[in-house]
Amino acid sequence: MPELPEVETIRRGLQKCVVKEKGGKVIRVEILEKKSFIGESSMIVGASIRTLRRRGKALIFDFTNGTSIICHLRMTGQLIWTSSEERFAGGHPNDNFIAELPNKQTRIVIGFERGTLFFNDQRKFGFMRALKTEDVENDSFIRRLAKEPWEMSGEELFAKLQRHKGAPVKSVILDQSIIAGLGNIYADETLFYAKINPKRKAGNVSRDEADALIEGARVVMDRSLEAGGSTIRNYVKSDGTKGDYLELFAKVFNRQGKKCERCGAIILKTRVGGRGTHFCPVCQKQ
Protein backbone atom coordinates (compact mmCIF):
# COMPACT_ATOMS: atom_id res chain seq x y z
CA MET A 1 0.00 0.00 0.00
CA PRO A 2 2.22 2.80 1.04
CA GLU A 3 3.98 3.90 -2.10
CA LEU A 4 6.75 6.44 -2.55
CA PRO A 5 4.73 9.56 -1.64
CA GLU A 6 3.37 7.96 1.54
CA VAL A 7 6.82 6.86 2.66
CA GLU A 8 8.28 10.29 1.88
CA THR A 9 5.44 11.91 3.83
CA ILE A 10 6.28 9.70 6.80
CA ARG A 11 9.96 10.55 6.47
CA ARG A 12 9.21 14.27 6.57
CA GLY A 13 6.74 13.89 9.41
CA LEU A 14 9.04 11.80 11.62
CA GLN A 15 11.97 14.09 10.83
CA LYS A 16 10.19 16.77 12.83
CA CYS A 17 9.57 14.71 15.94
CA VAL A 18 11.80 11.68 16.34
CA VAL A 19 15.27 12.65 15.09
CA LYS A 20 18.16 13.40 17.47
CA GLU A 21 17.29 15.27 20.68
CA LYS A 22 13.61 15.52 19.71
CA GLY A 23 13.05 11.84 20.36
CA GLY A 24 16.22 11.19 22.32
CA LYS A 25 17.85 7.80 22.78
CA VAL A 26 16.22 4.42 22.29
CA ILE A 27 15.33 2.96 25.67
CA ARG A 28 13.83 -0.35 24.58
CA VAL A 29 12.70 -2.34 21.56
CA GLU A 30 9.72 -4.60 22.03
CA ILE A 31 9.13 -7.18 19.32
CA LEU A 32 5.54 -8.41 19.44
CA GLU A 33 5.75 -10.34 16.15
CA LYS A 34 9.04 -12.11 15.55
CA LYS A 35 8.85 -12.19 11.77
CA SER A 36 8.43 -8.40 11.59
CA PHE A 37 11.94 -7.73 12.91
CA ILE A 38 15.07 -9.06 11.22
CA GLY A 39 18.44 -8.80 12.94
CA GLU A 40 19.51 -7.88 16.44
CA SER A 41 17.29 -5.23 17.99
CA SER A 42 19.75 -4.45 20.79
CA MET A 43 21.98 -2.78 18.15
CA ILE A 44 20.00 0.45 18.40
CA VAL A 45 19.43 0.61 22.15
CA GLY A 46 21.19 3.64 23.62
CA ALA A 47 21.52 5.39 20.25
CA SER A 48 19.41 8.20 18.80
CA ILE A 49 18.36 8.76 15.21
CA ARG A 50 20.88 10.79 13.22
CA THR A 51 18.96 11.02 9.91
CA LEU A 52 15.99 9.56 8.11
CA ARG A 53 16.47 8.52 4.51
CA ARG A 54 14.24 6.97 1.89
CA ARG A 55 15.08 4.72 -1.05
CA GLY A 56 12.05 3.89 -3.18
CA LYS A 57 9.39 2.69 -0.77
CA ALA A 58 11.90 1.85 1.96
CA LEU A 59 12.53 4.11 4.93
CA ILE A 60 16.01 4.06 6.48
CA PHE A 61 16.72 5.19 10.04
CA ASP A 62 20.42 5.95 10.56
CA PHE A 63 21.43 5.88 14.22
CA THR A 64 24.24 7.76 15.94
CA ASN A 65 26.17 4.55 16.67
CA GLY A 66 26.68 3.42 13.07
CA THR A 67 23.67 1.15 12.90
CA SER A 68 20.57 1.50 10.74
CA ILE A 69 17.06 0.19 10.48
CA ILE A 70 15.53 -0.46 7.07
CA CYS A 71 11.76 -0.34 7.29
CA HIS A 72 9.45 -1.51 4.52
CA LEU A 73 5.70 -1.09 5.09
CA ARG A 74 4.64 -3.31 2.17
CA MET A 75 0.83 -3.50 1.94
CA THR A 76 -0.48 -2.60 5.38
CA GLY A 77 2.38 -1.14 7.42
CA GLN A 78 2.03 2.01 9.47
CA LEU A 79 4.38 4.08 11.57
CA ILE A 80 2.89 6.03 14.44
CA TRP A 81 4.82 8.34 16.74
CA THR A 82 3.31 9.36 20.02
CA SER A 83 4.65 11.61 22.73
CA SER A 84 3.07 13.70 25.45
CA GLU A 85 2.64 16.63 23.07
CA GLU A 86 2.08 15.14 19.62
CA ARG A 87 0.99 12.24 17.46
CA PHE A 88 2.00 11.59 13.88
CA ALA A 89 0.65 8.65 11.89
CA GLY A 90 1.36 7.60 8.32
CA GLY A 91 1.16 4.58 6.03
CA HIS A 92 -1.79 2.29 5.45
CA PRO A 93 -4.78 4.43 6.40
CA ASN A 94 -7.04 2.65 8.86
CA ASP A 95 -8.35 3.21 12.35
CA ASN A 96 -5.02 2.40 13.95
CA PHE A 97 -4.13 5.98 13.03
CA ILE A 98 -6.30 7.09 15.90
CA ALA A 99 -6.59 3.89 17.99
CA GLU A 100 -5.06 3.10 21.38
CA LEU A 101 -1.59 1.62 21.05
CA PRO A 102 -0.23 -0.95 21.18
CA ASN A 103 -3.04 -3.10 19.82
CA LYS A 104 -3.66 -6.35 17.97
CA GLN A 105 -1.84 -5.17 14.86
CA THR A 106 1.18 -3.68 16.62
CA ARG A 107 4.29 -5.66 15.66
CA ILE A 108 7.15 -3.55 17.02
CA VAL A 109 7.37 -0.88 19.71
CA ILE A 110 10.47 1.32 19.93
CA GLY A 111 10.56 3.33 23.11
CA PHE A 112 12.56 6.57 23.05
CA GLU A 113 13.38 8.95 25.88
CA ARG A 114 10.71 11.37 24.72
CA GLY A 115 8.15 9.28 22.86
CA THR A 116 7.24 5.95 21.32
CA LEU A 117 7.34 4.69 17.74
CA PHE A 118 4.83 1.96 16.85
CA PHE A 119 5.10 -0.24 13.78
CA ASN A 120 1.67 -1.66 12.98
CA ASP A 121 1.10 -4.10 10.16
CA GLN A 122 -2.12 -6.06 9.69
CA ARG A 123 -0.82 -8.56 7.13
CA LYS A 124 2.74 -8.93 8.47
CA PHE A 125 4.29 -8.44 5.04
CA GLY A 126 6.31 -5.43 6.17
CA PHE A 127 9.46 -5.54 8.27
CA MET A 128 12.20 -3.69 10.08
CA ARG A 129 15.75 -4.87 9.59
CA ALA A 130 18.65 -3.85 11.83
CA LEU A 131 22.09 -3.74 10.27
CA LYS A 132 25.27 -1.66 10.10
CA THR A 133 24.81 1.60 8.21
CA GLU A 134 27.66 0.63 5.87
CA ASP A 135 25.73 -2.51 4.88
CA VAL A 136 22.52 -0.72 3.84
CA GLU A 137 23.52 -0.45 0.18
CA ASN A 138 24.16 -4.21 0.11
CA ASP A 139 20.71 -5.07 1.45
CA SER A 140 18.90 -7.42 -0.94
CA PHE A 141 15.99 -5.01 -1.44
CA ILE A 142 17.97 -1.74 -1.59
CA ARG A 143 20.58 -3.21 -3.95
CA ARG A 144 18.02 -4.04 -6.64
CA LEU A 145 16.26 -0.66 -6.67
CA ALA A 146 16.27 1.31 -9.91
CA LYS A 147 16.32 5.12 -10.13
CA GLU A 148 13.27 7.13 -9.15
CA PRO A 149 11.30 8.99 -11.85
CA TRP A 150 12.99 12.31 -11.05
CA GLU A 151 16.43 10.86 -11.85
CA MET A 152 15.41 8.73 -14.83
CA SER A 153 15.16 9.87 -18.46
CA GLY A 154 12.53 8.75 -20.94
CA GLU A 155 15.33 7.19 -22.95
CA GLU A 156 16.41 5.01 -20.03
CA LEU A 157 12.86 3.88 -19.33
CA PHE A 158 12.28 3.18 -23.02
CA ALA A 159 15.35 0.90 -23.10
CA LYS A 160 14.11 -0.98 -20.03
CA LEU A 161 10.63 -1.40 -21.53
CA GLN A 162 12.22 -2.91 -24.62
CA ARG A 163 13.92 -5.53 -22.45
CA HIS A 164 10.50 -6.69 -21.20
CA LYS A 165 8.65 -6.27 -24.46
CA GLY A 166 6.22 -9.17 -23.95
CA ALA A 167 4.86 -8.12 -20.54
CA PRO A 168 2.00 -5.67 -19.93
CA VAL A 169 3.41 -2.16 -19.48
CA LYS A 170 1.71 -1.84 -16.08
CA SER A 171 3.49 -4.92 -14.71
CA VAL A 172 6.80 -3.55 -15.94
CA ILE A 173 6.49 -0.13 -14.31
CA LEU A 174 5.50 -1.80 -11.02
CA ASP A 175 8.87 -3.58 -11.00
CA GLN A 176 11.12 -1.69 -8.57
CA SER A 177 14.22 -2.77 -10.48
CA ILE A 178 12.85 -0.99 -13.58
CA ILE A 179 11.71 2.25 -11.94
CA ALA A 180 11.49 2.83 -8.18
CA GLY A 181 8.52 4.12 -6.23
CA LEU A 182 5.42 3.26 -8.23
CA GLY A 183 2.86 0.96 -6.66
CA ASN A 184 -0.61 -0.03 -7.77
CA ILE A 185 -2.18 3.43 -7.33
CA TYR A 186 0.49 5.50 -9.02
CA ALA A 187 1.03 2.95 -11.79
CA ASP A 188 -2.64 3.37 -12.75
CA GLU A 189 -2.48 7.15 -12.34
CA THR A 190 0.74 7.37 -14.37
CA LEU A 191 -0.72 5.32 -17.23
CA PHE A 192 -3.83 7.50 -17.25
CA TYR A 193 -1.68 10.64 -17.40
CA ALA A 194 0.32 9.18 -20.30
CA LYS A 195 -2.86 7.90 -22.03
CA ILE A 196 -1.50 4.36 -22.24
CA ASN A 197 -3.65 1.26 -21.77
CA PRO A 198 -2.26 -0.82 -18.87
CA LYS A 199 -2.53 -4.07 -20.85
CA ARG A 200 -0.41 -2.90 -23.75
CA LYS A 201 2.83 -4.79 -24.27
CA ALA A 202 5.79 -2.84 -22.97
CA GLY A 203 7.45 -3.38 -26.35
CA ASN A 204 4.70 -1.34 -28.07
CA VAL A 205 5.31 1.75 -25.97
CA SER A 206 6.96 4.43 -28.11
CA ARG A 207 9.92 6.59 -27.22
CA ASP A 208 7.59 9.61 -26.80
CA GLU A 209 5.22 7.60 -24.62
CA ALA A 210 8.16 6.62 -22.41
CA ASP A 211 8.77 10.36 -21.89
CA ALA A 212 5.10 10.79 -20.99
CA LEU A 213 5.36 7.94 -18.47
CA ILE A 214 8.31 9.56 -16.73
CA GLU A 215 6.56 12.92 -16.69
CA GLY A 216 3.32 11.31 -15.47
CA ALA A 217 5.04 9.44 -12.64
CA ARG A 218 6.66 12.69 -11.46
CA VAL A 219 3.44 14.69 -11.71
CA VAL A 220 1.16 12.21 -9.94
CA MET A 221 3.57 11.55 -7.11
CA ASP A 222 4.37 15.25 -6.66
CA ARG A 223 0.65 15.92 -6.50
CA SER A 224 0.21 13.27 -3.82
CA LEU A 225 3.15 14.63 -1.82
CA GLU A 226 1.49 18.03 -1.79
CA ALA A 227 -1.65 16.37 -0.44
CA GLY A 228 0.47 14.77 2.29
CA GLY A 229 0.18 11.10 1.29
CA SER A 230 -1.86 9.08 3.75
CA THR A 231 -1.29 10.64 7.14
CA ILE A 232 -3.38 11.26 10.21
CA ARG A 233 -4.17 14.80 9.09
CA ASN A 234 -5.97 13.81 5.93
CA TYR A 235 -7.35 10.58 7.39
CA VAL A 236 -9.37 12.65 9.81
CA LYS A 237 -11.03 15.45 7.88
CA SER A 238 -11.57 18.92 9.25
CA ASP A 239 -15.17 18.06 10.12
CA GLY A 240 -13.96 15.08 12.18
CA THR A 241 -15.12 12.36 9.76
CA LYS A 242 -12.69 9.83 8.33
CA GLY A 243 -11.51 10.46 4.81
CA ASP A 244 -9.99 8.66 1.90
CA TYR A 245 -6.91 10.56 0.84
CA LEU A 246 -7.31 9.18 -2.67
CA GLU A 247 -10.14 11.67 -3.14
CA LEU A 248 -7.52 14.38 -3.10
CA PHE A 249 -5.79 13.45 -6.34
CA ALA A 250 -6.83 10.09 -7.88
CA LYS A 251 -8.20 10.31 -11.44
CA VAL A 252 -8.75 6.58 -12.02
CA PHE A 253 -7.77 4.57 -8.92
CA ASN A 254 -10.87 3.31 -7.13
CA ARG A 255 -13.02 5.44 -9.47
CA GLN A 256 -14.54 2.57 -11.47
CA GLY A 257 -18.07 3.46 -12.55
CA LYS A 258 -17.36 7.17 -12.26
CA LYS A 259 -16.76 9.62 -15.09
CA CYS A 260 -13.34 10.28 -16.55
CA GLU A 261 -12.47 13.90 -15.76
CA ARG A 262 -10.82 14.24 -19.15
CA CYS A 263 -13.42 12.81 -21.54
CA GLY A 264 -16.52 11.87 -19.53
CA ALA A 265 -16.34 8.14 -20.32
CA ILE A 266 -16.92 5.63 -17.50
CA ILE A 267 -13.78 4.44 -15.72
CA LEU A 268 -13.40 0.65 -15.81
CA LYS A 269 -11.72 -1.81 -13.48
CA THR A 270 -9.96 -4.91 -14.75
CA ARG A 271 -7.09 -7.17 -13.74
CA VAL A 272 -3.53 -6.94 -15.03
CA GLY A 273 -0.75 -9.16 -13.72
CA GLY A 274 -2.98 -10.19 -10.84
CA ARG A 275 -3.56 -6.61 -9.68
CA GLY A 276 -6.76 -4.57 -9.75
CA THR A 277 -6.35 -2.04 -12.54
CA HIS A 278 -8.33 1.13 -13.26
CA PHE A 279 -8.37 2.95 -16.58
CA CYS A 280 -10.39 5.06 -18.99
CA PRO A 281 -11.36 2.97 -22.02
CA VAL A 282 -11.49 6.08 -24.23
CA CYS A 283 -8.39 8.01 -23.15
CA GLN A 284 -6.36 4.80 -22.85
CA LYS A 285 -7.28 2.78 -25.93
CA GLN A 286 -5.60 -0.58 -26.54
Place this chain on the structure above:
DNA sequence: CTAGGATCCTGTCAGC
Protein backbone atom coordinates in the same frame (compact mmCIF):
# COMPACT_ATOMS: atom_id res chain seq x y z
C1' DC B 1 17.16 -14.44 -19.53
C1' DT B 2 11.66 -13.43 -19.41
C1' DA B 3 6.67 -14.03 -18.09
C1' DG B 4 3.21 -15.58 -15.21
C1' DG B 5 1.41 -17.58 -11.20
C1' DA B 6 1.62 -18.85 -6.24
C1' DT B 7 2.72 -17.28 -1.89
C1' DC B 8 3.27 -14.82 2.62
C1' DC B 9 -0.96 -12.93 6.31
C1' DT B 10 -5.23 -10.74 8.36
C1' DG B 11 -9.44 -8.43 7.69
C1' DT B 12 -13.49 -6.86 5.19
C1' DC B 13 -17.12 -7.12 2.15
C1' DA B 14 -20.55 -9.13 -1.14
C1' DG B 15 -23.45 -12.87 -1.97
C1' DC B 16 -25.91 -16.82 -0.55
Place this chain on the structure above:
DNA sequence: TGCTGACAGGATCCTA
Protein backbone atom coordinates in the same frame (compact mmCIF):
# COMPACT_ATOMS: atom_id res chain seq x y z
C1' DT C 1 -26.79 -14.81 11.43
C1' DG C 2 -23.19 -17.52 9.63
C1' DC C 3 -20.43 -19.23 5.86
C1' DT C 4 -17.53 -18.80 1.55
C1' DG C 5 -14.76 -16.78 -1.72
C1' DA C 6 -12.67 -12.74 -3.62
C1' DC C 7 -9.91 -9.16 -2.87
C1' DA C 8 -6.61 -5.76 -0.61
C1' DG C 9 -1.95 0.70 -2.22
C1' DG C 10 4.04 -5.32 -2.17
C1' DA C 11 7.66 -8.09 -3.31
C1' DT C 12 9.78 -12.62 -3.80
C1' DC C 13 10.13 -17.23 -5.17
C1' DC C 14 9.20 -20.94 -8.30
C1' DT C 15 8.18 -22.87 -12.74
C1' DA C 16 8.08 -23.21 -17.73
